[in-house]
Amino acid sequence: MKDTQLPSAETVREEILHHITFSMGKDPDHASVYDWRMALSLAIRDRVVAPWFAATRRTWEEKRKRVYYLSMEFLIGRMLEDAAINLGLRAICREAIEGLGQDWETVVENEPDAALGNGGLGRLAACYMESMATLGCPGYGYGIRYEHGLFKQRFEGGRQVETPEDWLKQRHPWEFERPEAAYEIGFKGHVETLDGKPHWIPGETVLAEAYDMPIIGWEGKWANTLRLWSAKPTELFDLARFNHGDYAAAAEPEALARTLSRVLYPDDTTYAGKELRLKQEYFLTSAALQDIMRRHLASGYTLEELPDYVAIQMNDTHPAIAGPELIRILVDLHDMEFETALEITMQCLGYTNHTLLPEALERWATYLMGTVLPRHMQIIEKIDSWHRRTYPKRAHFVGIVKHQEVRMGELAFITSHKVNGVSALHTELIKRNLFPELDALHPGRIINQTNGITPRRWLRMANPALSHLIIDTIGEGWEADLDKLRTLEPYADDAGFREAFMGAKRHNKVHLAEWVHESQGITIDPDAIFDIQVKRIHEYKRQLLNILQTIADWHAIRENPQADFQPRVKFFGGKAAPGYHTAKQIIRLINDVARVVNNDPYVDGRLKIVYPPNYNVSMAERLIPAADLSEQISTAGKEASGTGNMKFALNGALTIGTLDGANVEIREQVGAENFFLFGMTADEVMERRRDPEHARNAILESQPLQDVLQMIAEGRFSPEEPERYHDLVHNMWHSDYFLVASDFEAYRTAQKEVDTAFADRAGWAKMAVLNTARMGFFSSDRAIKGYMDEIWTTRSAL
Numbered sequence: 001m002k003d004t005q006l007p008s009a010e011t012v013r014e015e016i017l018h019h020i021t022f023s024m025g026k027d028p029d030h031a032s033v034y035d036w037r038m039a040l041s042l043a044i045r046d047r048v049v050a051p052w053f054a055a056t057r058r059t060w061e062e063k064r065k066r067v068y069y070l071s072m073e074f075l076i077g078r079m080l081e082d083a084a085i086n087l088g089l090r091a092i093c094r095e096a097i098e099g100l101g102q103d104w105e106t107v108v109e110n111e112p113d114a115a116l117g118n119g120g121l122g123r124l125a126a127c128y129m130e131s132m133a134t135l136g137c138p139g140y141g142y143g144i145r146y147e148h149g150l151f152k153q154r155f156e157g158g159r160q161v162e163t164p165e166d167w168l169k170q171r172h173p174w175e176f177e178r179p180e181a182a183y184e185i186g187f188k189g190h191v192e193t194l195d196g197k198p199h200w201i202p203g204e205t206v207l208a209e210a211y212d213m214p215i216i217g218w219e220g221k222w223a224n225t226l227r228l229w230s231a232k233p234t235e236l237f238d239l240a241r242f243n244h245g246d247y248a249a250a251a252e253p254e255a256l257a258r259t260l261s262r263v264l265y266p267d268d269t270t271y272a273g274k275e276l277r278l279k280q281e282y283f284l285t286s287a288a289l290q291d292i293m294r295r296h297l298a299s300g301y302t303l304e305e306l307p308d309y310v311a312i313q314m315n316d317t318h319p320a321i322a323g324p325e326l327i328r329i330l331v332d333l334h335d336m337e338f339e340t341a342l343e344i345t346m347q348c349l350g351y352t353n354h355t356l357l358p359e360a361l362e363r364w365a366t367y368l369m370g371t372v373l374p375r376h377m378q379i380i381e382k383i384d385s386w387h388r389r390t391y392p393k394r395a396h397f398v399g400i401v402k403h404q405e406v407r408m409g410e411l412a413f414i415t416s417h418k419v420n421g422v423s424a425l426h427t428e429l430i431k432r433n434l435f436p437e438l439d440a441l442h443p444g445r446i447i448n449q450t451n452g453i454t455p456r457r458w459l460r461m462a463n464p465a466l467s468h469l470i471i472d473t474i475g476e477g478w479e480a481d482l483d484k485l486r487t488l489e490p491y492a493d494d495a496g497f498r499e500a501f502m503g504a505k506r507h508n509k510v511h512l513a514e515w516v517h518e519s520q521g522i523t524i525d526p527d528a529i530f531d532i533q534v535k536r537i538h539e540y541k542r543q544l545l546n547i548l549q550t551i552a553d554w555h556a557i558r559e560n561p562q563a564d565f566q567p568r569v570k571f572f573g574g575k576a577a578p579g580y581h582t583a584k585q586i587i588r589l590i591n592d593v594a595r596v597v598n599n600d601p602y603v604d605g606r607l608k609i610v611y612p613p614n615y616n617v618s619m620a621e622r623l624i625p626a627a628d629l630s631e632q633i634s635t636a637g638k639e640a641s642g643t644g645n646m647k648f649a650l651n652g653a654l655t656i657g658t659l660d661g662a663n664v665e666i667r668e669q670v671g672a673e674n675f676f677l678f679g680m681t682a683d684e685v686m687e688r689r690r691d692p693e694h695a696r697n698a699i700l701e702s703q704p705l706q707d708v709l710q711m712i713a714e715g716r717f718s719p720e721e722p723e724r725y726h727d728l729v730h731n732m733w734h735s736d737y738f739l740v741a742s743d744f745e746a747y748r749t750a751q752k753e754v755d756t757a758f759a760d761r762a763g764w765a766k767m768a769v770l771n772t773a774r775m776g777f778f779s780s781d782r783a784i785k786g787y788m789d790e791i792w793t794t795r796s797a798l
């Protein structure tokens with residue numbers, strides 16, 4: 001946005017005062033931080049509305065194709081500062097709010113995170129929404145307006161305790177309720193034949209009501225809508241029953257509706273097959289498709305023209321009922337032939353796969369599907385038999401319905417024209433291991449779109465110190481064209497620039513250290529290596545490997561207190577699914593080890609462990625800019641892509657990592673010499689698992705690992721309950737599916753290389769600069785351009 005179009009701080013100050021008075025109904029003298037945050041949000045929001053309307057109007061007028069991104073999760077985080085940044089208003093707003101005697105950070109941090117997601121998949125959806133707006137790709141995100149987002153995490157005696165999240169307890173200034181945009185969603189009931197045609201009579205209905213959030217792109221040139229659906233009862237209560245005194249039964253319709261959009265499922269580990277989850281998925285999908293059809297038909301287009309104007313992207317299989325639902329709409333409601341409807345559906349749909357973990361792949365019992373969605377079950381059978389008929393040469397076991405289960409991956413694959421993986425390696429593994437037969441039947445359908453992250457939030461907003469240095473050095477423009485960071489490369493050899501770069505990093509580290517001190521009561525040294533692993537707690541992500549190596553370091557310090565040891569702070573952050581016992585044990589172990597190490601006088605502050613509870617988007621924004629070392633240490637072949645890995649490297653952290661997910665491509669981009677690689681490859685992992693003795697053998701080959709496991713088993717970290725980790729240790733010796741033991745020595749060696757490298761200040765700085773300079777590829781703008789060209793066949797409106 002041109003500076004000349006920007007308001008003065010004085011103007012914004014007036015606008016804030018206006019909202020304090022007329023929207024919040026407060027005398028400025030008595031306004032709370034909450035009031036100021038609301039007033040500021042509303043003042044910024046007022047400036048989003050005009051570009052938002054303009055974009056919507058142009059999409060209609062220019063008859064543009066729209067992209068619909070269907071996702072059960074949007075992990076947005078805070079919106080105020082993001083909107084301010086994209087409108088070019090951050091400095092102005094800051095001046096305005098400080099002119100009113102308020103502290104900017106306090107006001108910004110008053111906003112609760114919109115935590116409508118579990119982790120990577122949900123955050124990716126949020127980054128993609130922002131990039132679509134930045135690129136002027138007309139589109140909508142469709143999701144669920146969960147009343148309670150991802151649970152809040154506390155630690156009690158080192159154990160994770162979950163409490164409900166409550167972001168909607170306060171007014172949400174970024175949403176607009178749209179009571180006029182509401183659709184009826186049916187469940188259960190039965191299918192009748194009327195005039196020779198199937199007709200679904202649902203047994204239950206709820207209303208899906210829309211809430212719209214504007215998503216503003218960089219420089220405010222375009223804005224899209226994130227439309228979240230909230231469930232409302234179709235009838236408030238059953239008056240007849242109420243009058244009979246049966247109050248509980250009278251409230252049943254309301255209860256069903258309220259439950260539907262009440263809470264986000266917090267388990268991204270194991271597929272559970274719960275009826276409510278299936279209902280949520282259909283609720284989102286059906287509301288979205290009804291809205292899409294209404295818009296399409298209101299534009300005067302024909303049904304046959306759907307693929308010309310509508311691209312629907314399914315974020316994993318969670319909305320994969322979209323295939324059968326669209327076919328149902330076309331066949332049952334618009335009298336189309338089944339095969340024509342299927343053809344049109346395929347041309348509209350795309351499916352992104354985000355996981356290969358067999359336990360996370362959705363499969364619904366045909367009984368449940370047939371009960372909750374009886375007509376869809378018939379259509380699924382029909383798609384399946386059409387596919388069998390059309391591809392008679394397929395292997396007999398290929399299909400959607402198998403062993404009385406509906407496999408949602410196969411369903412999504414068969415009803416889509418493109419299926420994509422999220423990193424080069426992941427896409428290869430989809431072809432090779434997940435869908436080899438379908439890939440052979442449909443060559444070219446599987447493509448890769450390596451994930452990306454938005455540089456506006458993850459560099460410009462989260463890291464002002466580094467952003468300003470970059471702007472002072474190469475100017476602006478990189479925010480919307482991240483490849484421009486390449487022009488920083490020559491500065492890697494400029495000692496002055498390197499110092500400034502490390503100065504920005506140190507500034508962030510000091511800031512983080514202050515926060516750690518205030519919030520955790522732990523004192524840390526800003527000159528130590530800040531070594532950070534933040535992500536969901538999962539066995540495959542191997543936080544266990546990290547904490548075992550930390551124990552080995554601690555042991556080494558105690559054995560030889562005089563040895564030269566590079567001071568380190570090990571940061572952990574992340575939540576475990578509430579029912580995931582092993583992950584919770586790992587959390588507890590980290591906290592137990594932290595208590596011992598942090599209070600050990602021998603260590604003398606050279607090693608600290610910090611695990612702040614309730615890791616979320618806002619905490620990521622605080623930690624990532626302050627990282628020296630990024631831990632990306634999953635068992636090769638398991639992490640589909642990772643996106644945290646990208647955020648760290650962009651912010652000048654070096655990666656210690658395996659050849660997994662997008663690590664492979666990050667290493668290619670930044671250069672092998674600027675990346676600490678270790679561990680087995682995906683192929684070696686498969687090979688190694690064939691040896692039933694792999695765990696035992698690996699442990700016997702590593703004295704440090706034996707010592708570490710021995711200490712844990714003896715209760716050194718849990719003296720009040722020595723047997724606390726016996727299962728964990730037993731599993732290490734006898735199973736170790738994720739090959740922690742087999743990669744342990746390689747990891748330790750790589751960590752020693754990190755120590756050596758960090759001691760060379762100039763050398764480290766050079767590597768860090770080159771990481772930032774070479775991360776342009778991982779902008780979500782690049783990713784979205786890939787989707788637009790290869791999946792959605794749509795063009796920018798800008």
Ligand code: 26V
Pocket residue numbers: 118119120121122124265267268269270271272277316354355360362422451639640641642643661
């Ligand atoms: C699965 C399930 C199963 C049913 C119940 C709820 C639920 C919620 C989420 C999931 C899928 C988890 C898959 C996921 O988050 N994958 C991550 O996607 C990121 C974005 O592509 C990628 O960077 C990560 O590597 C990948 O783990």
